[in-house]
Amino acid sequence: MEAAGIKTIVVSDLCKRFGWLEVLSDINFDVKQGELVCILGPSGCGKTTILRIIAGLVPHYYGSVLLEGEDIRINRDSLHNTAIVFQEPRLLPWRTVWQNIRLSLELRNKKMEADDEQLVEHALALVGLSEFAKSFPHQLSGGMKQRVALARALVTQPQMLFMDEPLTGLDLRNREELQDEILRIWNEKKVSLLLVTHDPAEAIYMADRIIVLSGRPSSIRDIISVSIPRPRPRDAAETLALEQYIRSLFGDD
Ligand SMILES: Nc1ncnc2c1ncn2[C@@H]1O[C@H](COP(=O)(O)OP(=O)(O)OP(=O)(O)O)[C@@H](O)[C@H]1O
Numbered sequence: 001m002e003a004a005g006i007k008t009i010v011v012s013d014l015c016k017r018f019g020w021l022e023v024l025s026d027i028n029f030d031v032k033q034g035e036l037v038c039i040l041g042p043s044g045c046g047k048t049t050i051l052r053i054i055a056g057l058v059p060h061y062y063g064s065v066l067l068e069g070e071d072i073r074i075n076r077d078s079l080h081n082t083a084i085v086f087q088e089p090r091l092l093p094w095r096t097v098w099q100n101i102r103l104s105l106e107l108r109n110k111k112m113e114a115d116d117e118q119l120v121e122h123a124l125a126l127v128g129l130s131e132f133a134k135s136f137p138h139q140l141s142g143g144m145k146q147r148v149a150l151a152r153a154l155v156t157q158p159q160m161l162f163m164d165e166p167l168t169g170l171d172l173r174n175r176e177e178l179q180d181e182i183l184r185i186w187n188e189k190k191v192s193l194l195l196v197t198h199d200p201a202e203a204i205y206m207a208d209r210i211i212v213l214s215g216r217p218s219s220i221r222d223i224i225s226v227s228i229p230r231p232r233p234r235d236a237a238e239t240l241a242l243e244q245y246i247r248s249l250f251g252d253d
């Protein structure tokens with residue numbers, strides 16, 4: 001059954017090719033206000049490409065992307081309500097944690113506002129890094145760098161947050177800890193969250209709905225509503241059965 005709610009992101013008939021390479025074929029889905037949706041699929045299936053298109057970073061594609069009801073090719077205003085966390089933290093090594101986070105605000109407003117300081121402080125506190133404001137990226141662990149990248153996205157107070165495999169490369173403990181933190185922040189901030197992952201277990205743990213992609217070019221194999229109450233058990237029979245079903249959609253079970 002379709003969840004009720006205002007659709008903040010609507011992707012219709014999206015197709016994308018890079019030269020001769022057809023990557024995405026006929027992608028249709030939506031994200032409702034406050035919903036957490038995962039895009040799940042094997043490596044190279046076009047997950048990053050979808051996210052980059054929705055974030056307004058890829059101009060040429062077929063089909064349409066509506067954010068808050070507006071086609072991003074016609075009206076880019078709603079893109080100001082979005083923020084993206086990339087697959088790698090992409091921090092500037094010569095800037096402190098504080099300055100890296102402040103950069104998002106600097107890029108948006110030409111001159112800094114008085115309450116910008118508070119916004120940075122709040123974002124730092126949200127990801128639990130207040131004590132490391134003056135550290136440089138090389139002094140941080142991988143998980144901490146990802147937290148900074150998350151804070152840098154949160155500082156502009158987006159209503160739509162896009163995350164591209166932000167936890168890949170972290171060890172299991174760090175990954176599970178950050179999954180919980182992302183869920184907590186999502187809950188607190190009531191953002192619409194579109195999260196890319198290639199890990200079925202992560203998608204089942206996090207998502208309200210999972211969009212499963214596979215094939216070449218990629219198309220949507222299924223959109224799965226996950227109704228297991230949170231906090232979700234990681235190895236319950238229900239979870240494992242769902243994971244097996246998803247893997248069968250990938251074609252690699
Ligand atoms: N700018 C580009 N120019 C040419 N081909 C590209 C470009 N960006 C992506 N591709 C191709 O599109 C396909 C999908 O890439 P994409 O990065 O979206 O996959 P992905 O699902 O995010 O993979 P991964 O899980 O490894 O991050 C790949 O075959 C890739 O080579």
Ligand SMILES: [Mg+2]
Binds near residue numbers: 047048087
């Ligand atoms: Mg990718």
